[in-house]
Amino acid sequence: MKSKKLTAVIGVLVLFLVVSFFTEKQDESKEELPTVGVLQYVSHPALDEIYRGIQDGLKESGYEDGKNMTIAFQNGQADQSKLATMSQQLIDKKADVLIGIATPAAQALANTTNEIPIILGAITDPVSAGLVASNDKPGDNITGVSDKSPVDAQFDLAIKLLPKASSVGILYSSAEENSKYQAAEAEKAAKALGLSAKSYVVPSSNEIAQTVQVMSGEVDFIYIPTDNTIANAMQTVVNEANKTKTPIIPSVDTMVEEGGLATVGINQYELGVQTGKMAADILSGKSEPATTPIYTFNTGDIIINEEQAQKLGVVIPENLKKEAKLVGAE
Numbered sequence: 570m571k572s573k574k575l576t577a578v579i580g581v582l583v584l585f586l587v588v589s590f591f592t593e594k595q596d597e598s599k600e601e602l603p604t605v606g607v608l609q610y611v612s613h614p615a616l617d618e619i620y621r622g623i624q625d626g627l628k629e630s631g632y633e634d635g636k637n638m639t640i641a642f643q644n645g646q647a648d649q650s651k652l653a654t655m656s657q658q659l660i661d662k663k664a665d666v667l668i669g670i671a672t673p674a675a676q677a678l679a680n681t682t683n684e685i686p687i688i689l690g691a692i693t694d695p696v697s698a699g700l701v702a703s704n705d706k707p708g709d710n711i712t713g714v715s716d717k718s719p720v721d722a723q724f725d726l727a728i729k730l731l732p733k734a735s736s737v738g739i740l741y742s743s744a745e746e747n748s749k750y751q752a753a754e755a756e757k758a759a760k761a762l763g764l765s766a767k768s769y770v771v772p773s774s775n776e777i778a779q780t781v782q783v784m785s786g787e788v789d790f791i792y793i794p795t796d797n798t799i800a801n802a803m804q805t806v807v808n809e810a811n812k813t814k815t816p817i818i819p820s821v822d823t824m825v826e827e828g829g830l831a832t833v834g835i836n837q838y839e840l841g842v843q844t845g846k847m848a849a850d851i852l853s854g855k856s857e858p859a860t861t862p863i864y865t866f867n868t869g870d871i872i873i874n875e876e877q878a879q880k881l882g883v884v885i886p887e888n889l890k891k892e893a894k895l896v897g898a899e
């Protein structure tokens with residue numbers, strides 16, 4: 570009897586040892602999976618879509634989180650010191666490839682390493698942000714995707730929808746290098762169409778509501794670059810502008826969905842997919858950052874918020890209606 574019990578106990582022990590040996594083995598192999606470190610600047614619908622696209626782009630290229638690769642994700646919540654610490658944390662985790670979503674995140678990563686490859690996730694202008702030497706030949710450890718907006722097409726669309734407009738106010742945050750570049754482009758485009766243009770620069774999100782109130786009294790419509798601070802407060806901008814029926818022409822689809830009137834925009838999800846694919850190619854050794862040109866999109870989709878058009882009393886020309894993706898109407 571006793572010996573039978575003993576055998577049973579020993580049997581269980583052996584089984585336990587065997588099982589734990591194998592699970593440990595598995596854990597060990599997991600540790601060796603390549604790591605993709607992702608740093609997102611802040612949460613707003615466009616950047617969230619980009620991150621979703623990045624995961625799918627990696628997957629389409631054969632890298633699935635938890636299976637044959639690990640994603641280490643951090644969100645800096647628009648805080649410069651968090652961005653710096655998080656960049657260091659991703660490097661401490663031995664990330665094989667880093668992805669920066671939005672300019673301030675990419676800059677934080679670039680300040681932390683010049684060895685680990687960095688893939689830019691939707692950076693307006695990598696050169697003026699000091700990230701690469703040139704878009705064609707980045708030269709160092711950085712390449713990726715630019716989401717440079719089709720600004721001229723956006724202004725062409727604006728005056729088709731708002732033919733009586735004679736002035737535009739450009740709203741952006743002084744903290745973002747990416748917006749300065751695009752605001753200058755917007756001023757040029759506006760002037761070429763005979764519009765007067767004035768920039769309204771907010772030092773932080775606290776001044777947005779009041780600035781939009783001022784703009785509403787001074788300009789015929791508001792233009793918004795791909796500015797993360799403004800995108801993060803889009804609801805506030807829309808609420809204030811709607812009080813005086815001032816139309817908003819933003820530069821991305823997600824901001825039209827949130828109450829902007831219309832834009833010609835690059836699909837944010839697709840930006841992410843492209844970023845994920847480029848990260849996969851670097852990870853697999855297919856390409857190297859120094860010799861991989863920055864990927865740019867040269868077309869955008871026309872997107873119009875029909876409900877907002879009705880609210881503002883804007884008539885959408887029939888030909889545009891056919892061409893555009895309409896959102897916001899029941």
Ligand code: TRP
Nearest residue numbers: 615671672692693747795796800
């Ligand atoms: N281009 C922005 C940057 O360089 C990031 C960005 C991508 C963005 N899509 C956006 C900002 C949409 C605002 C709205 O930082």
